[in-house]
Amino acid sequence: MATANPNVLSRKNSMRPSRPKRGFRSTGIGWLFSAPAVVVLLFFFIVPLGYSVVMSTKDWPLLGPDYPTNFPTNYTQISENELFLNSLFFTVKYTAIISVILISLSLGLALLVQEGKQRASGILRTIYFLPVVTGLSTAALLFLGFLNPTIGPMTRILNLFGMDPDWLGTPNLALTSTVLMMTWRFAGFYMVIMLSGLQAIPRDIYESAAVDGANRINTFRYITAPLMKSTFSLCLILILTGGMVAFEQFYILTGGGPDNSTVTIVMTIFREAFSQFEMGSAAAMSVVLLIALVMMNILQLRLVRKDESGDTR
Amino acid sequence: MNRTSKMRRLTASGVAMLLVGGLLATAPANAADPITLTMWTRSVTAVQSQDMVNAYNLANKGKVEIKLTVVPFTEYLAKVSAAAAAKNLPDILAANVIDGPNYTRSGLWLNIDKRIKKLPYWDELATGHMASALYQRKYYAVPHVVDASSIYYNKVLFEKAGLDPNKPPTTLNQMATMAAKISALGGGVDGLYFPGNCGGCLAFTLFPSIWAQGSRVLKINGDGSFLGSVKAKKVFNVYSKMWKAGTMAAGSKNEAGATQNAVFQSGNAGFALLGSKALGTIKESDKLKIGLVALSGPDGGTSTFVGGDTIGISSTSKNPDAAWDFLQWTLEDKQQIDIYASKNFMTSRRDLSENKFALADPRMVLLNKLLVNGQSPYAPRFFQTFNDANGPWILFIREAIFGNGVSNELLAKLNASLAG
Numbered sequence: 001m002a003t004a005n006p007n008v009l010s011r012k013n014s015m016r017p018s019r020p021k022r023g024f025r026s027t028g029i030g031w032l033f034s035a036p037a038v039v040v041l042l043f044f045f046i047v048p049l050g051y052s053v054v055m056s057t058k059d060w061p062l063l064g065p066d067y068p069t070n071f072p073t074n075y076t077q078i079s080e081n082e083l084f085l086n087s088l089f090f091t092v093k094y095t096a097i098i099s100v101i102l103i104s105l106s107l108g109l110a111l112l113v114q115e116g117k118q119r120a121s122g123i124l125r126t127i128y129f130l131p132v133v134t135g136l137s138t139a140a141l142l143f144l145g146f147l148n149p150t151i152g153p154m155t156r157i158l159n160l161f162g163m164d165p166d167w168l169g170t171p172n173l174a175l176t177s178t179v180l181m182m183t184w185r186f187a188g189f190y191m192v193i194m195l196s197g198l199q200a201i202p203r204d205i206y207e208s209a210a211v212d213g214a215n216r217i218n219t220f221r222y223i224t225a226p227l228m229k230s231t232f233s234l235c236l237i238l239i240l241t242g243g244m245v246a247f248e249q250f251y252i253l254t255g256g257g258p259d260n261s262t263v264t265i266v267m268t269i270f271r272e273a274f275s276q277f278e279m280g281s282a283a284a285m286s287v288v289l290l291i292a293l294v295m296m297n298i299l300q301l302r303l304v305r306k307d308e309s310g311d312t313r
Numbered sequence: 314m315n316r317t318s319k320m321r322r323l324t325a326s327g328v329a330m331l332l333v334g335g336l337l338a339t340a341p342a343n344a345a346d347p348i349t350l351t352m353w354t355r356s357v358t359a360v361q362s363q364d365m366v367n368a369y370n371l372a373n374k375g376k377v378e379i380k381l382t383v384v385p386f387t388e389y390l391a392k393v394s395a396a397a398a399a400k401n402l403p404d405i406l407a408a409n410v411i412d413g414p415n416y417t418r419s420g421l422w423l424n425i426d427k428r429i430k431k432l433p434y435w436d437e438l439a440t441g442h443m444a445s446a447l448y449q450r451k452y453y454a455v456p457h458v459v460d461a462s463s464i465y466y467n468k469v470l471f472e473k474a475g476l477d478p479n480k481p482p483t484t485l486n487q488m489a490t491m492a493a494k495i496s497a498l499g500g501g502v503d504g505l506y507f508p509g510n511c512g513g514c515l516a517f518t519l520f521p522s523i524w525a526q527g528s529r530v531l532k533i534n535g536d537g538s539f540l541g542s543v544k545a546k547k548v549f550n551v552y553s554k555m556w557k558a559g560t561m562a563a564g565s566k567n568e569a570g571a572t573q574n575a576v577f578q579s580g581n582a583g584f585a586l587l588g589s590k591a592l593g594t595i596k597e598s599d600k601l602k603i604g605l606v607a608l609s610g611p612d613g614g615t616s617t618f619v620g621g622d623t624i625g626i627s628s629t630s631k632n633p634d635a636a637w638d639f640l641q642w643t644l645e646d647k648q649q650i651d652i653y654a655s656k657n658f659m660t661s662r663r664d665l666s667e668n669k670f671a672l673a674d675p676r677m678v679l680l681n682k683l684l685v686n687g688q689s690p691y692a693p694r695f696f697q698t699f700n701d702a703n704g705p706w707i708l709f710i711r712e713a714i715f716g717n718g719v720s721n722e723l724l725a726k727l728n729a730s731l732a733g
Contacts, residue, residue: 083703259712275701277394
């Protein structure tokens with residue numbers, strides 16, 4: 001659809017590439033279709049987010065009648081909160097461990113089920129994916145029962161081999177138990193993502209590599225791994241973000257124990273709000289966590305884009 | 314039909330549906346419709362609350378219906394607080410007795426002083442509960458469930474260990490000795506099952522052993538504690554020795570309270586420290602015959618933590634009269650005897666404590682006697698200090714029992730938390 005005035009057209013062209021002009025009706029229908037999503041986003045994300053930011057600048061007791069502004073006290077007090085600082089260290093440690101385990105295991109599983117025989121790999125895919133349909137809280141409760149030394153079977157089985165682990169009684173074992181549960185719960189999910197990445201690699205590249213005499217290691221190193229970069233990045237973003245906001249698994253399985261050794265950042269925020277009733281302080285912690293997560297994701301996306309642009313040159 | 318007219322019809326239909334929906338939503342309720350009341354209680358009183366609500370709904374079918382929501386006890390105060398902030402409280406609101414003062418000061422309950430004082434038995438209502446519902450000389454709630462902590466023991470294991478089931482321990486040290494004998498039975502049997510990772514449970518069951526020695530646990534205003542005293546340390550030492558000797562079940566260290574009844578019910582523990590409510594909920598079997606004895610000090614004396622729940626009408630209720638009808642109904646003789654006493658639950662009224670069911674069961678007689686020496690501690694920051702799963706009390710007491718004894722550093726943090 002051309003405009004009547006060629007001068008206007010040429011001026012527009014000099015500024016930016018021309019877009020196909022949409023009619024009012026098609027734009028309106030577009031808005032109509034996206035309205036539910038916009039409304040949901042507005043009321044369940046933007047408004048609460050704004051509310052949290054306002055809350056973080058006030059002394060906001062849950063049952064108090066007044067909310068006086070105390071900015072920046074809620075933010076400066078974060079650095080004095082011992083539990084928050086410990087939870088920060090613990091959450092990063094947990095995220096690092098779970099990232100390495102989930103990425104490597106899910107890739108391994110994906111390679112296994114991709115290259116296996118048709119029927120066997122189908123069964124294996126189902127088996128690995130089954131835990132994914134279990135809710136996270138349900139999975140945590142399931143493991144809580146399994147690992148209970150009095151009523152659970154795990155300790156009894158290991159006792160037969162002369163072992164008597166106190167699954168949730170020591171800091172390292174409590175973390176190990178949770179990592180174990182999370183691996184069981186999520187490995188299948190990331191395996192499916194990895195599998196889709198693997199299957200997107202054209203077979204003829206592998207065939208060419210085979211003709212050139214590349215062995216399995218070299219094929220993985222020079223073909224599979226580089227072409228899976230965007231899949232790795234997606235998995236990493238999901239795992240890192242999930243790890244940094246970990247809550248249910250520790251809340252149910254360890255309760256932050258023993259002796260506060262497995263308290264995550266979100267547990268600290270939850271405690272500040274709903275055990276200590278300091279909503280302002282909890283909101284400030286949430287804002288700090290949000291900023292950290294946004295920055296982490298921006299950094300990660302930039303690195304991915306940089307790599308991708310490097311690949312195309 | 315062209316596209317424009319199709320769109321118009323669709324839009325018109327949508328607008329019509331919205332209008333009808335809006336009219337239905339704003340239509341006044343039919344006078345014959347039953348009144349619906351909402352009610353919240355903590356999971357630890359679910360059995361009693363549900364029984365009362367079921368019986369009331371049945372008796373008032375077609376007139377009033379109470380919809381009960383049971384909330385996990387660890388999240389109850391958080392849910393109430395959030396609802397209070399949103400002015401979205403239920404009509405009938407129960408509270409842990411120790412939180413009563415927080416409720417009254419925050420204006421969560423309606424002043425029902427006049428209504429309560431019209432009851433012919435109002436001065437017979439459980440004393441500790443009524444005290445927690447009193448604010449500026451007005452009552453805001455009535456007792457809902459009365460609970461008292463005590464020592465439970467398994468008579469079957471007593472006999473197996475060569476102990477006399479009719480001679481339970483009268484001191485904590487005696488309990489430790491008996492538990493060691495039971496633990497020596499082996500085969501998965503332990504002397505004591507202890508809620509070692511449940512702050513609220515430990516306050517409920519350890520404080521009485523300090524009170525039994527004539528000592529205080531908290532300062533009068535509740536802004537500090539005496540948990541570093543010699544008498545408190547003596548209590549902690551008894552349990553610490555039991556843990557180190559292996560008399561206490563291994564699972565005790567991680568027990569957060571949720572499964573302690575189940576473990577005692579399995580018949581594999583000689584002793585457990587539980588509230589009176591457990592008597593009505595734990596089932597006896599060939600492996601378990603329940604005996605009860607008062608919580609004592611290391612060398613004697615007895616006491617109990619009078620816990621349980623109070624219940625009031627929320628300040629935002631639109632049906633206070635109907636809500637009060639339920640509250641006063643629960644306190645009547647018939648309901649107290651038929652619903653509570655018949656199932657081994659303690660009554661909310663002192664004048665009904667010696668009822669036919671209680672008199673037939675010496676365990677209930679004992680619990681009723683314990684109430685006389687019982688205490689309900691008060692601290693404005695009780696929940697934040699003692700019930701918080703990651704708070705200072707749980708760290709302090711775990712170090713005292715499972716670690717290296719009383720830590721002055723952790724005690725200072727605990728007292729700082731109480732002081733706010």
